[in-house]
Amino acid sequence: MSRMPVFNSPFLIGFDDIERALDQVAKATSDGYPPYNIERLTRTEDQPERLRITLAVAGFTQDQLEITVEERQLVIRGRQQDDKTRQFLHRGIAARQFQRAFLLAEGMQVLGADLVNGLLSVDLVRPEPQRIIKKIDIAVRD
Known part of the structure; x- marks a missing residue:
């Protein structure tokens, strides 16, 4: 059964990208690691x-973390390597890899990123767009 497009109204012109973005988010899977917060910081x-x-x-x-922007996606990766020289009697903390997009x-x-006390913070901003009003001339043809 085919899925009916969400943005198939004749009044929504050029919203194909939004529909693709929604599909992309719906298909993304995550194991919940690492946990994260998203907060809005007010203007100062x-x-x-x-x-x-x-x-x-x-x-x-810091060397084990990487932050990139790839085709409108903020991708955060972490890579840890097992230290083969260490002998554990009990190993409850595993060396893990992760990717969050x-x-x-x-x-x-992206304004920047900070790593403090085991918390990686990435700040983002959307510049306010200028309000543009453009007059379209009407050509008269006989």
């Missing part, structure tokens, strides 16, 4: 309103 005198994604990455160093809206920009 020296900072615009922004979003902050915070991931719990205890045990990862967040689909970004058009115009979103």
Whole structure:
């Protein structure tokens, strides 16, 4: 059975990208690791309103983390290697790898990232678009 497109109204022109983005988010699977928060930070005198994604990455160093923007996706990867020289009597903390991807809206920009006390924070901002009104001339043809 085929799925009916959400944006098939004749009044929604050029929204194909949104439908593809929704499909992409629906297909994304995640094991819940690492846990994360997303919060809105209000505008201050020296900072615009922004979003902050915070991931719990205890045990990862700065060198083991990578943040990239790939085709409108914020991708955060963590890679740890097993230390073969260590002998564990009990191993409850595994060396893990992870990848978290967040689909970004058009115009979103990454301001920066911080790693403090095992929490990786990534700040994002969407610059306010200028309101543009453009008059379209009407050509008269006989």
